[in-house]
């Protein structure tokens with residue numbers, strides 16, 4: 001998953017980049033691998049700073065000062081297609097036609113076919129393995145068809161029609177046409193999120209903002225915001241500062257990715273009219289009812305569970321509500337090291353495993369001689385649960401039960417959350433009892449899928465269905481032939497690269513990199529950062 005953001009300020013003399021950076025801080029949880037901002041200043045000049053790392057690694061005051069202009073786009077990357085190479089950091093740029101910038105969240109499931117199409121049919125050079133670069137080039141090629149010196153809004157909407165025709169999968173995008181304005185668009189199933197908002201200034205002018213999550217807009221002082229609907233696009237020309245929203249293609253469905261609510265989004269965001277926080281509370285309530293049934297009634301459950309302990313951070317609110325619903329004490333038995341980021345979205349398994357122990361530490365006095373119920377939002381590879389169950393036992397727990405606010409994850413995520421190769425998923429071809437054995441727990445209790453859907457949809461009856469492919473193996477868009485194999489191949493190559501890097505096998509690394517034609521050095525725009 002990635003975080004995207006765009007700002008167009010009414011004040012022509014102000015710089016948007018500092019505010020984009022602030023907004024990106026509210027989206028850091030969506031991508032820790034690379035960060036970037038491109039701004040557009042006088043005479044349509046573009047300025048860029050991007051690279052691998054978190055916001056704090058990529059930006060400093062000097063670099064920010066180099067990003068001139070009252071309009072800009074930001075991106076935080078969590079790689080799901082391509083590799084972690086510096087050259088795949090976003091936003092992406094193409095100079096022709098008109099100078100286009102793009103930040104993309106999502107995955108294109110017809111990436112291999114698009115690559116062929118761009119090469120063979122429209123003759124565009126693609127320099128990385130990123131599907132976002134493909135999307136940008138499809139957009140560029142569609143805009144080129146207008147064959148005009150300067151385009152207008154209608155031309156851009158027409159070009160976007162071509163993007164929806166060619167690109168399959170999930171995409172929420174924020175783009176910028178040099179000197180012209182900001183553009184936002186969302187796939188026809190609304191799988192990935194995008195909100196657009198306005199901020200009224202004291203002098204009566206209005207600034208325009210877009211982001212993956214409402215929390216970023218609220219923190220920037222937006223008084224109004226709305227979700228872009230599936231298949232919709234918005235253009236905000238600099239010249240008029242008036243957003244134009246257009247339904248580019250008919251809605252195919254309104255099925256946001258349910259994993260946003262389970263794990264990905266911040267609890268203080270409201271997405272597609274659903275408070276992430278309230279959905280977490282409802283997940284706790286539903287799971288409580290399920291547990292009562294599993295343990296043969298509340299009294300029995302209370303005899304077998306002394307304390308409920310969350311796995312920080314994401315599961316906390318659901319676990320608290322679950323404990324409240326059951327009338328069982330809730331304790332923060334794991335102390336979280338605030339300097340370690342999210343482990344699940346780290347790009348390699350070795351880093352993930354060692355991070356769990358660095359990140360979470362068990363407090364003996366909450367575990368000693370107790371039967372504990374550990375609650376997590378989801379169990380993916382089982383890296384976290386395996387470690388924490390062991391930590392709970394080392395801390396003296398008698399029985400260790402694990403409850404998950406999401407159902408067993410048995411299938412690939414194909415729309416921009418790189419869960420894992422299915423074979424790495426701990427629930428892949430395992431029953432619940434076998435998962436319990438695999439993670440060393442006395443029992444594992446999962447939320448059911450109907451309960452999860454009910455918990456999330458509770459607040460917005462307009463949304464009845466969600467993208468739930470990770471639980472069912474059935475995806476809203478269907479899967480293109482060979483796409484899962486394509487994802488597996490990418491994952492395998494990236495893991496191999498990491499291995500070679502770690503083992504300091506320079507020759508092996510170079511052979512693989514060169515063989516694949518991967519770029520380690522960015523040849524994009526002039527980089528304001530003397531980054532390397």
Ligand SMILES: O=P(O)(O)OC[C@H]1O[C@H](OP(=O)(O)OP(=O)(O)O)[C@H](O)[C@@H]1O
Pocket residue numbers: 263311312313314315341342343344345376377378379380381382383384385
């Ligand atoms: O089964 P696994 O492969 O370990 O993945 C699942 C775990 O990863 C996530 O936590 P993470 O540490 O990423 O972030 P959090 O602090 O927001 O909970 C998620 O909340 C689970 O705890």
Ligand SMILES: NC(=O)CC[C@H](N)C(=O)O
Pocket residue numbers: 001002077078079080081082088104105106107108130131132416417
């Ligand atoms: N997580 C995402 O949305 C990633 C966007 C894009 N597929 C990339 O890998 O850069």
Ligand SMILES: [Mg+2]
Pocket residue numbers: 311312313314315376377384
């Ligand atoms: Mg977690």
